[in-house]
Structures are given as C-alpha cells and as structure tokens.
Amino acid sequence: MSVTDSFIAGLPKAELHLHIEGSLEPELMFALAERNGITIPFDSVEAVRAAYDFSNLQDFLDIYYAGAEVLRTAADFRDLAVAYFDRAVADGVVHAEIFFDPQTHTDRSIPFATVITGLLDGMADAEARHGLTSKLILCFLRHLSEEAAFATLAEAEPWLDRIAGVGLDSSEVGHPPAKFQRVFAAAAEKGLKRVAHAGEEGPPEYVREALDLLAIDRLDHGNRSLEDAALTARLAREGMTLTVCPLSNVKLCNVASMDVHPIDTMLRQGLRATVNSDDPAYFGGYIAANYQAAARARGLSRDDVVTLARNSFLGSFLDDAAVAAHLARLDAYAAAA
Numbered sequence: 001m002s003v004t005d006s007f008i009a010g011l012p013k014a015e016l017h018l019h020i021e022g023s024l025e026p027e028l029m030f031a032l033a034e035r036n037g038i039t040i041p042f043d044s045v046e047a048v049r050a051a052y053d054f055s056n057l058q059d060f061l062d063i064y065y066a067g068a069e070v071l072r073t074a075a076d077f078r079d080l081a082v083a084y085f086d087r088a089v090a091d092g093v094v095h096a097e098i099f100f101d102p103q104t105h106t107d108r109s110i111p112f113a114t115v116i117t118g119l120l121d122g123m124a125d126a127e128a129r130h131g132l133t134s135k136l137i138l139c140f141l142r143h144l145s146e147e148a149a150f151a152t153l154a155e156a157e158p159w160l161d162r163i164a165g166v167g168l169d170s171s172e173v174g175h176p177p178a179k180f181q182r183v184f185a186a187a188a189e190k191g192l193k194r195v196a197h198a199g200e201e202g203p204p205e206y207v208r209e210a211l212d213l214l215a216i217d218r219l220d221h222g223n224r225s226l227e228d229a230a231l232t233a234r235l236a237r238e239g240m241t242l243t244v245c246p247l248s249n250v251k252l253c254n255v256a257s258m259d260v261h262p263i264d265t266m267l268r269q270g271l272r273a274t275v276n277s278d279d280p281a282y283f284g285g286y287i288a289a290n291y292q293a294a295a296r297a298r299g300l301s302r303d304d305v306v307t308l309a310r311n312s313f314l315g316s317f318l319d320d321a322a323v324a325a326h327l328a329r330l331d332a333y334a335a336a337a
C-alpha cells in the first residue's frame with residue numbers, strides 16, 4: 001500500500017540525529033541577533049535562506065558555525081530547543097535524542113553551563129507541555145584536537161547524569177575516528193553511550209574505525225558503508241542502528257538526488273536504518289518531510305515507514321520498558337490508520 005503524508009506525520013517516531021544548532025531557523029536567528037545586539041551579515045530572512053546552497057559538508061559547516069554566533073544566553077538555548085520540540089511534536093516525534101556542540105560555544109567564551117542549562121530547560125518544557133521525552137548527546141568537533149575533546153569531557157563532568165552519550169561530528173574527511181579513540185574510551189568508562197558520524201563523506205574504513213576503535217552504540221549516517229559488502233553484512237548482523245538523513249544527504253551532495261537515495265536498499269539489506277533531519281533549518285525540512293521525500297522518491301510502502309519508525313525506538317537509548325510501550329503505540333497506530 002502506498003503511504004500518505006498524513007500517515008507519516010501521525011506516525012509515532014523517535015528522532016535520533018538532530019543537531020540542535022542546526023534547527024536555528026533564520027527568523028529566530030534574526031530575533032536573537034536583535035535581542036543580543038549582534039549584527040549579522042544578512043539583510044533579510046530570505047537572504048539567509050538564499051545562502052543555504054551547499055556543495056559539500058564543509059560549505060554547510062562554515063555557515064552553520066557562523067549562524068550559531070547569535071546564541072549567547074541560556075534563554076537563547078532554551079528558545080532554540082523549545083522551537084525545535086514544538087516542530088518535532090507536529091511531526092509525530094514522541095522522543096528525541098539531540099546533539100549539541102559545546103565547543104562551538106565555549107570557544108566563543110559562552111560557558112558550558114549556559115548552554116546546557118538552556119537546553120535542559122527546553123527539554124523540560126517539551127516534556128511538560130507535550131509529553132515528549134528527550135536525551136542529550138554531547139558531540140566533540142572532530143576538526144579540533146583530542147586534547148580539546150578531553151577538556152570538553154572534563155567540563156561536562158558536573159552534568160554527566162543529564163548527558164546520555166557522546167558523539168563525533170564536524171568535518172569528517174581527514175579526521176578519522178582513530179583520533180578520538182582515547183576520549184571515547186574515557187567517556188565509556190564514565191558510563192556514557194557512544195555514537196559517531198561516519199561514512200557521511202568519509203570512506204567505509206572510517207565506519208570500521210568507529211565500530212572497532214570507538215565501540216559505538218549507533219552509527220550516524222553510515223551511507224558509504226554500502227560500498228563495502230562485508231561491512232554492510234556486519235552492520236546488519238550486529239543490528240547496528242544507522243541514523244540516516246535523506247534531505248541532508250541530497251543538500252550536501254552526498255547523494256545526487258532523492259530519486260537515488262539508498263534508504264530502501266538499506267532496509268532490503270537488513271540494516272536497521274532510521275530517518276532523521278540532521279540540521280532541518282538548513283536542509284529544507286523536519287523529520288516528517290524527510291520520511292515523506294524519501295517515501296515518495298523511493299516508493300516506500302506503509303510497512304517500510306512503520307519499520308523505519310520501529311527502528312527509531314529500537315535504536316534509541318530508552319530502557320526496554322519504554323521501548324516496548326512506544327512499539328505498542330506504534331503498532332496500534334499502524335493497525336488503526
């Protein structure tokens with residue numbers, strides 16, 4: 001059976017790959033710039049959107065880090081998170097595990113505590129108003145040094161009971177997972193989960209390093225794993241969750257067009273693929289738009305999109321009872337809709 005946009009929007013789902021700084025819409029960017037007395041190098045919201053034309057990951061990252069300049073106070077981080085959660089709820093998200101990049105802020109002298117207290121406030125607001133649960137994943141910027149990552153982990157120490165895991169993002173090629181093996185081991189010793197971007201632009205070898213050297217619990221993107229049949233078989237065998245981001249892949253030119261996106265190939269090869277929005281303010285759509293675009297272009301069935309949503313709960317860091325409760329609600333939705 002073909003799948004409708006409204007079925008997708010109402011489908012209970014978890015979002016597992018979302019950079020909170022990447023949910024900064026141009027309207028909020030202007031509002032925060034004004035509130036904080038900052039001048040930004042754009043005349044209008046339309047001019048900002050027009051600048052979002054990327055030919056690779058680095059093109060995007062340059063603009064994304066510049067955009068984050070307007071985030072200064074705990075209220076800014078709270079407002080950013082509240083705006084994301086409001087949009088996510090409208091897209092059927094019932095649980096979100098969100099990335100934040102503390103180094104983007106601490107390197108501008110914004111205290112770690114300012115960032116995290118604002119985000120935690122926004123998370124509490126989403127749970128109170130919408131019943132949406134969420135977890136935080138602290139990402140190390142891989143273009144920076146191992147030493148800087150260790151310093152960030154040390155700064156996070158007072159907050160570790162409110163951080164579910166660590167991740168690895170930013171410029172992939174030239175910064176292999178091996179560079180962060182020791183800091184990931186230290187994070188594991190502190191009881192933190194581990195995820196890493198790998199195989200977005202980098203080769204399958206980076207995915208192997210993420211598995212073998214970082215002992216990841218989840219693989220962010222992972223698209224280029226498909227170039228290596230043995231690696232693909234291993235990911236399927238090990239039940240590794242891939243957090244795939246279709247609109248991001250097209251916008252960053254990692255996939256030529258949605259018509260050739262490999263999301264259906266991933267499912268057919270037995271990979272536990274999920275669909276996510278990555279940096280929705282920059283890539284043209286939130287999670288439902290990602291499901292819808294991929295479903296339309298690749299002819300996904302209703303069962304396929306239910307499988308993607310099921311995978312999002314199975315791949316989450318929720319406990320078994322919470323996962324079971326979400327799966328029961330998902331099954332009830334699929335049976336009734």
Ligand SMILES: Nc1ncnc2[nH]cnc12
Nearest residue numbers: 019169170171197278279
């Ligand atoms: N898609 C992406 N890849 C790597 N780092 C990122 N930071 C924000 N979005 C990212």
Ligand SMILES: [Zn+2]
Nearest residue numbers: 019169197278
């Ligand atoms: Zn990402």
